[in-house]
Amino acid sequence: MTRIGRSDLDVFPLSLGGNVFGWTADREESFRILDAFHGGGGDFIDTADSYSAWLPGHTGGESETIIGEWLASRKPLDMVIATKVSKHPEFPGLSPRNVRAAAEASLARLGVDTIDLYYAHYDDPDVPMEEIVAGFDDLVRDGLVRYVALSNFTADRIRSWVELARAGGSDLPVAIQPHYNLVHRNVVEETIIPLAEEFDMSLVPYYGLAMGFLTGKYRSTVADEQSSPRARGAAKYATPEGLRIIDALERIGAAHDASIAATALAWLRAQPTVAAPIASASKVEQVEDLLASARIELTGEQLAELDRVSAWSPSS
Numbered sequence: 001m002t003r004i005g006r007s008d009l010d011v012f013p014l015s016l017g018g019n020v021f022g023w024t025a026d027r028e029e030s031f032r033i034l035d036a037f038h039g040g041g042g043d044f045i046d047t048a049d050s051y052s053a054w055l056p057g058h059t060g061g062e063s064e065t066i067i068g069e070w071l072a073s074r075k076p077l078d079m080v081i082a083t084k085v086s087k088h089p090e091f092p093g094l095s096p097r098n099v100r101a102a103a104e105a106s107l108a109r110l111g112v113d114t115i116d117l118y119y120a121h122y123d124d125p126d127v128p129m130e131e132i133v134a135g136f137d138d139l140v141r142d143g144l145v146r147y148v149a150l151s152n153f154t155a156d157r158i159r160s161w162v163e164l165a166r167a168g169g170s171d172l173p174v175a176i177q178p179h180y181n182l183v184h185r186n187v188v189e190e191t192i193i194p195l196a197e198e199f200d201m202s203l204v205p206y207y208g209l210a211m212g213f214l215t216g217k218y219r220s221t222v223a224d225e226q227s228s229p230r231a232r233g234a235a236k237y238a239t240p241e242g243l244r245i246i247d248a249l250e251r252i253g254a255a256h257d258a259s260i261a262a263t264a265l266a267w268l269r270a271q272p273t274v275a276a277p278i279a280s281a282s283k284v285e286q287v288e289d290l291l292a293s294a295r296i297e298l299t300g301e302q303l304a305e306l307d308r309v310s311a312w313s314p315s316s
Contacts, residue, residue, distance in 0.1 A: 096135025
């Protein structure tokens with residue numbers, strides 16, 4: 001188990017991504033995935049109120065609804081549910097009134113009394129930061145939310161949030177959710193991890209498998225319009241540099257009897273301040289691999305090799 005920042009949330013060191021629920025995994029398959037994750041020791045689920053508003057005929061909240069129905073059906077103990085606000089079509093942005101309405105709608109869909117971890121999904125420059133911070137703090141004080149977190153915020157805006165919260169006696173964010181993986185390192189390692197260390201916050205990174213590239217299944221830059229969204233997203237990484245990372249993951253994984261994907265997530269989990277990478281499964285057969293990643297302990301030499309093969313040039 002791992003603790004998220006200064007909170008009392010002790011979680012399994014992998015978060016199951018709920019973005020696929022109601023999208024590439026229908027309700028029945030989503031239930032099987034959730035059952036397998038929970039049965040294997042998983043207790044940390046990540047979703048957002050906007051999942052999956054991008055699909056024709058969807059309005060947003062489909063993922064939360066499926067998770068809520070699963071929680072009501074299975075009644076699991078000690079699950080930690082994280083969701084997000086700012087991108088639902090009915091609740092765009094981070095004005096205090098909007099955030100409260102969105103939180104209440106998420107609580108109803110999830111069927112819970114309190115959201116364990118509530119992310120500001122994206123920054124909102126149209127709302128003064130003082131108002132955003134106060135709005136989230138009110139949710140904590142009123143018992144709708146246990147802990148506040150930030151997703152897709154720059155380091156400067158995270159610092160501004162924390163400083164305003166401290167000055168006003170507001171609840172401090174405990175987690176940051178950035179895009180971070182072996183093929184996307186520099187911004188996070190240069191700017192976000194130092195900030196997380198300074199303010200005792202944890203990272204819960206998304207795109208831990210680089211849209212599927214770090215599973216090793218996509219080794220060509222060719223992806224036509226008939227390919228899946230996942231394949232098209234992964235294809236851009238299938239460069240000679242990217243494929244060297246896959247080769248190293250495959251070799252190191254073999255030493256642990258582990259897959260490429262599990263090894264990539266194990267590297268991510270070992271990075272400073274990372275509490276639990278987020279990874280999704282569209283099929284129940286993929287869950288075992290995700291769970292395995294949380295139990296792999298890479299050696300210092302193996303971590304150094306992956307660092308070298310995925311090296312980037314720090315920005316000037």
